[in-house]
Amino acid sequence: MRKLLMHTCCAPCFVYIENELKEKGLMNYNGTYETVDYTAYFYNPNIHPKVEYERRKNAFIEFCKLKEVKNVVKDEYDLNYFVKNVVEQVGENKKFQLRCEYCYYIRLKKVFEYAKENDFDIVSTTLTISPYQNHDVIKKIGEKLQSEYGIEFRYVDYTSHFREGQKMARELSIYMQKYCGCIFSMDAGKWVY
């Protein structure tokens, strides 16, 4: 059985996906399913403020414990580094055109590094259950890292299950946030990218 490392942005986005992985497996591009040995990986170093980061991290740990999911927490928090790099690297004629593009890149790069060191076959992310995320950019970044690390990136569009996943999370009384995560999305007080 192949090993999947699933980047998990937060527990609520993982609930539906975890259930599907357990019940059916990982969806292939032709719509069939592959049974995989999956591990969830938490690495989201730019959630603001720190207390919110701790809440989301703890919700992830509790959910994995409840569902007996193998998991890894990369417990690194660095708001300053993120903000400094958004200023320096994001904008016209810079390495990244969008703040979220840079954000996806730093998170997924860390996941690929871990996957490489620990012999995983596939990397994916729960970000793609959210209709608020930029799927084209996530796919582009994932494919770039796939070539760099020689590990498959699997893009699955889970958005049609977003509401169902939120309902499942509420039923389990999982902590649910009101904004994406970084200081910019928090400042706007709504889901903005």
Ligand code: SF4
């Ligand atoms: S809005 Fe979300 S995806 Fe975009 S930079 Fe902020 S935390 Fe990252």
